[in-house]
Amino acid sequence: MTDLDDTDRAILRILVHDATQSAAQVGRAVGIGQPAAWRRIKRLTDHGIIAGRRVMLDNAALGFGVTVFLGIRLAAKGRTSLEDFERAVTAIPEVQLVQHVLGQFDYRLRITARDITDFERILRRRIMTLPGVGQVEANVMLSEERRPGPLG
Amino acid sequence: MTDLDDTDRAILRILVHDATQSAAQVGRAVGIGQPAAWRRIKRLTDHGIIAGRRVMLDNAALGFGVTVFLGIRLAAKGRTSLEDFERAVTAIPEVQLVQHVLGQFDYRLRITARDITDFERILRRRIMTLPGVGQVEANVMLSEERRPGPLG
DNA sequence: CTTGAAAAGAACTGCCT
DNA sequence: AGGCAGTTCTTTTCAAG
Numbered sequence: 001m002t003d004l005d006d007t008d009r010a011i012l013r014i015l016v017h018d019a020t021q022s023a024a025q026v027g028r029a030v031g032i033g034q035p036a037a038w039r040r041i042k043r044l045t046d047h048g049i050i051a052g053r054r055v056m057l058d059n060a061a062l063g064f065g066v067t068v069f070l071g072i073r074l075a076a077k078g079r080t081s082l083e084d085f086e087r088a089v090t091a092i093p094e095v096q097l098v099q100h101v102l103g104q105f106d107y108r109l110r111i112t113a114r115d116i117t118d119f120e121r122i123l124r125r126r127i128m129t130l131p132g133v134g135q136v137e138a139n140v141m142l143s144e145e146r147r148p149g150p151l152g
Numbered sequence: 153m154t155d156l157d158d159t160d161r162a163i164l165r166i167l168v169h170d171a172t173q174s175a176a177q178v179g180r181a182v183g184i185g186q187p188a189a190w191r192r193i194k195r196l197t198d199h200g201i202i203a204g205r206r207v208m209l210d211n212a213a214l215g216f217g218v219t220v221f222l223g224i225r226l227a228a229k230g231r232t233s234l235e236d237f238e239r240a241v242t243a244i245p246e247v248q249l250v251q252h253v254l255g256q257f258d259y260r261l262r263i264t265a266r267d268i269t270d271f272e273r274i275l276r277r278r279i280m281t282l283p284g285v286g287q288v289e290a291n292v293m294l295s296e297e298r299r300p301g302p303l304g
Numbered sequence: 305c306t307t308g309a310a311a312a313g314a315a316c317t318g319c320c321t
Numbered sequence: 322a323g324g325c326a327g328t329t330c331t332t333t334t335c336a337a338g
Binding site for chain 2 (some may be wrong): 004012014017018019020035047048049050051052053054055056057058059061062064071082083086090091093095096097099100101102103104105108112118137138139141142143144145146147148149150151152
Binding site (some may be wrong): 174187194223 | 315
């Protein structure tokens with residue numbers, strides 16, 4: 001495992017929040033020069049600690065004002081049913097995130113819909129018809145706040 | 153609300169997956185030139201549809217191999233208790249995501265821990281001592297798959 | 305680690321179809 | 322809207338302290 005020092009952690013903290021910053025800006029923020037910052041970022045990327053760069057979309061601005069989290073417990077758990085379920089759930093365009101979990105539920109899904117009516121349509125016609133669905137729990141998201149996480 | 157055409161949607165689909173691509177590369181992928189692609193990306197950013205750019209971290213590579221989702225129902229729901237709870241939960245470094253939700257639970261938290269022992273420590277000393285916690289449900293994440301979402 | 309420099313490429317601008 | 326050409330900036334690599 002690669003060991004990171006405080007400077008690496010500071011760099012990650014910045015880039016997780018805003019990856020538009022240049023290596024020079026990041027370097028200035030953490031008290032090192034541009035080449036040093038660049039080398040560190042490259043090392044973190046090469047070692048897979050930085051796993052990728054993505055743009056974040058404003059779902060509301062795209063007309064998808066409703067985000068719902070579903071907890072799904074499968075009725076019949078066989079080896080094949082997990083794969084069947086995953087294949088089917090992956091084909092639903094409104095599903096943003098599929099998490100295989102251990103606990104009260106077997107899967108957690110993040111769904112985006114235009115409005116509650118649209119969500120009901122997705123739930124009835126897409127989710128409830130998935131192979132093997134048992135108990136389904138829904139939580140509508142009101143607000144969300146991302147935190148830096150274990151980096152501090 | 154800004155209306156997007158198919159080209160805009162194609163651009164977003166690419167950048168949500170990998171934002172390291174240059175405007176020229178994105179343009180080539182959607183069949184337009186570099187300046188046209190750049191102008192579209194800028195417009196999408198200015199209109200807030202692209203809400204930001206972030207690096208994705210590999211929590212496992214950072215030594216945080218365990219991700220747990222907590223559903224939390226507050227015991228006493230008063231006007232102040234929501235704010236007290238949010239303030240306290242925000243101060244826990246292992247909390248990556250705080251979602252205020254409507255449904256069976258009041259909040260959903262994403263927690264990262266080094267291992268299950270570490271998670272138990274966080275749960276007992278940090279989560280269970282939060283102001284107003286009632287019912288707590290935990291799901292340990294096994295795997296996660298992101299999908300393009302409503303864009304296609 | 306730093307500074308400085310140079311080459312490549314990406315970002316940005318103005319003009320034209 | 323898109324394309325072309327040019328300018329400015331960052332990125333990326335180097336040498337040297």
